[in-house]
Amino acid sequence: MSGVHARGVRRFHFARDVEEALSLLAAYEGRGALLAGGVDLLRSLRVDIEGLIDITRIGLSYTKEARGGLAIGGTTTLTSILESRAAREYGGGILADLLHRVAVPPLRNMATLGGALVSAHPWADIPTALVALGAEVRWQGEKEGRVPVEELYQGPFRGLFRQAVAIEVLLPPWDGAFAYEKVGRTGYDIALLNACCGVGVEGGRIAWARVAVGARPDRGERLPWAEEALIGQRPSQTLWQEVQDLVAKRIEVGDDRRASGAWRREVAGVLVERALARASGRAGM
Amino acid sequence: MKLLFELNGVPQYLDVEPGERLLRLLRRLGMKSVKEGCGTGDCGACTVLVDGRAVRSCLMVAPQVQGRRVLTLEGLGSVDDPHPLQQAFLDAGAVQCGFCTPGMILVAYELLQGNDDPSPEDVRKAIAGNLCRCTGYVKIADAVLLAARWKQEGKWR
Structure with a gap:
């Protein structure tokens, strides 16, 4: 985002829940964008984006134990994961190992786990680790479902997040x-x-x-x-x-x-x- | 759109363009410590604290701080009454051109909020995302460690 404004943006919304975020997104017909940490989105915002829909205040920021593994909300910042007690022990400390190697503290204060999956840069640290860990992402769009991160960027799921929210990432338990x-x-x-x-x-x-x-x-x-x-x-x-x-x-x-x-x-x-x-x-x- | 947030302890209620960058808004409000270096989140010159956390104000639009507390260097201390961190940067000779200094001090402030006794390694990691093209970083790290010692000695306000 060079210059003083995100040029095309006309409106900013705080979604109240996932449903509202999705209906706002649909109403913009491709000229709206979901905003969480903004690190990737606002760095190179498409000039045709007119509406930003902030999803950081709808209760998707958490790290908790779930079925012996972890459930991490889509808008949870990397710093918040690093600071959570549940994440510290998981997988022999893999999340601290990983996230300390991702960018720098101020960007980890902004960047979200869901954002890392949506951006999915091929050089990114997080997708590689989530593939190894057998993570799944729970998503909600017109329909809802769960998909292994391993399959996220292939065939039917490619482009999923153009019309869906990454609700949470599920990390299975591992004895090792x-x-x-x-x-x-x-x-x-x-x-x-x-x-x-x-x-x-x-x-x-x-x-x-x-x-x-x-x-x-x-x-x-x-x-x-x-x-x-x-x-x-x-x-x-x-x-x-x-x-x-x-x-x-x-x-x-x-x-x-x-x-x-x-x-x-x-x-x-x-x-x-x-x-x-x-x-x-x-x-x- | 209307924006309500707290800037350096003072409530602000004003009109912003939905796409106005936080960096631009803060400078418009007179916070000239907030610098634009790269505009892409890489250099750290635009760093401010939002609810106590260091963030890149160039990668945020103003509406994102709705209801939040924003701290810039102006809220930390002044020329007449510098914060101990600012004094430490002076005493350690950690300032040359000064462009990176506000961001450096704010990431150091965030570090020292949560860690009274940082190791040199902790300090280097904390400032890793803030680029300085003058000093070579050694004196900056010295300044942060000096400020940490003052904090342990109860010399912070």
Whole structure:
């Protein structure tokens, strides 16, 4: 948003509830936008947007335990998640690990979890982690439903949030721990590559494993073949290094203006190895 | 549209354009400590506190502060009666051109509200989103640590 005004904006509304937000949005026929933290929306607001519909005051800001996991409201700020007691313990502390690596404090005071999913930049930290964690998003539009974050940017759900509100993110319980790794040009820059891994152990062997890599430069995806290589094995540094080599061999990466595919291939293995080592340490292996 | 909010402890009730940026409104109200650097949320020169939290006023429109408390550097202290954080920046030599200083002081203020005894690492993380092209940050971090020591010693008001 350069200049002194968001140029096209004629009206600003505080929605009273989700239904009102949706009916206002529909009434603008494509020239309205839902506003939460505003970090992405107002940074490059489309000039044809005439109405802003603020959804931060309709009770969607919370972090609470739900079915052994967590439920986090769509307009919850990243800072508020970091400060919540429920989030601190979840997944071996994965949310603190992740969110401390997202942007800087004043932007974390503004940015919301729902906003991160709606913006869905391919280099973004949060979607990669939510894919690894098996998170689902509950949404409400003309209809309502739940969709795994993993499927959110594919086929039928692409563009969902043009006409729907991200109500809450549901994080399932995991008996084990996760860790998040990222490489950027500086401590707070966007990721050149990121990875989130989790493991759980039963009877000395890995019972489940989750491996996701993002900013490849494409959006975060799980690597099922890397997960299969872990399950049933005994956790060890040697195993993490075997998976590092496997990832470097098989991962699909590409070039963009930020980094080359060859660099990403090398580094993806390293990030996965580091994340696995830290996650297993946290899981008490 | 009508906007009601609190600016540096004083209620404000005024007309704003729905798309007016908070940065622009605050400067229009005389709060010239609020600087426009990049206008895209990257540099931190426009940082203000809303309900005690540091935010980028360039990435907000004015109506978003409806019913909220906004603090700018003008609300913290003055030339005649500087806040201890402002004095610490002077004493530590943490000010050169001054463009980043209001934002630096406000993110430091937010940090010290919740943490009386920050480590140098805590301070560096807190100011990581505020760019300074003069100082190299060392004296800024020194100033924040000095202000924290004064706070522990009960020298804050």
